[in-house]
Amino acid sequence: MAKESKKTKAAGNPYFTVPGMTPSQGAEVAALLQNRLTALTDLHLTLKHVHWNVVGPNFISVHEMLDPQVDAVREMADTVAERIATLGASPVGTPGAIVADRDWSDYSIGRAGAIEHLGALDLVYTGVITDHRSAIAATEELDPITQDMLIGQSAALEQFHWFVRAHLESTGGHLSTEGAVTEVQATERAGAKRRSA
Template sequence: MSEFTVPGLSSADGSSVADILQERLSAYNDLHLTLKHVHWNVVGPNFIGVHEMIDPQVELVRGYADDVAERIAALGNSPKGTAGAIERDRTWDDYSVGRDDARAHLAALDLVYTGVITDSRTAIDSVGKIDPITEDMLIGQTAQLEKFQWFVRAHLENSGGSLVHEGASTEQDAANEARQN
């Protein structure tokens, strides 16, 4: 650990915020890889719409990872962007849907977004007490993630407001429900 951090934070507080950000970095790195996996493996009648909808999400999430990594460095810590770091920090299962139709992937991806957004909101709560600059960065990122989830859910919602995979607790269950409905 460095002897420095950003002005106004103690080294201990800087390190604490960096630890929280490391979890976000691993989540963002995993999410951008998952999004590319969906992009490469989506098939069916809605292929092109979903294929093209995913790429801007990938680019923004990659940018979030870069912003988070640079914030970790500014706080005096070393960001870890390796596959090993993702695996170590992971509290979620690896994305499990292979080549499949758009609705199946989107239903599974909805659960991925729910997990990332929930964890981001927890991180916002934790860093907000210590570092409003980091809090602000995470709030902006989370707002965009919520918008992406809305794009995904628009493909899965019926006119009554229910999702085709309502109640699914795993990606495979969500994909199966979407295929059947």
């Protein structure tokens, strides 16, 4: 089952939902989507943060690669919020609710080299995609319309993740960040690999 927010749920118990679902089913899907809304909002802000703080020889290519990702992820968040509203609930997108809803830490890297930031983003994308896939599984029978939306978003997120990983991958297919479990570890490993190249 996909992660459901422990703190913030899509506001309100819906009195109505889409045809073919009960209000309680609509509320269940809306709660699941609230977690995805929080994750996508956090992701597009994190991508913009990286866009502003990336430096070094690969600055311009990474800086310009990220803006289309920011725009696409922001659009995904909007689509999720509108689906929550369609289901009869109220999407919550205030900064305080987003912070309260997260069960992950804030992005921890400030000004850093392009490869170092990409190492950290590898882990960020891994988390978002993994949770999106869990939400896909959770909506398979409950709401195939929401599932279809999440599948389309996952395809785009996985492509963006590939763009990030291509910078970290050797010709043999190994990632410079292999085995890293924190953003700081990923940053250090990516940077060490870049310096030894």
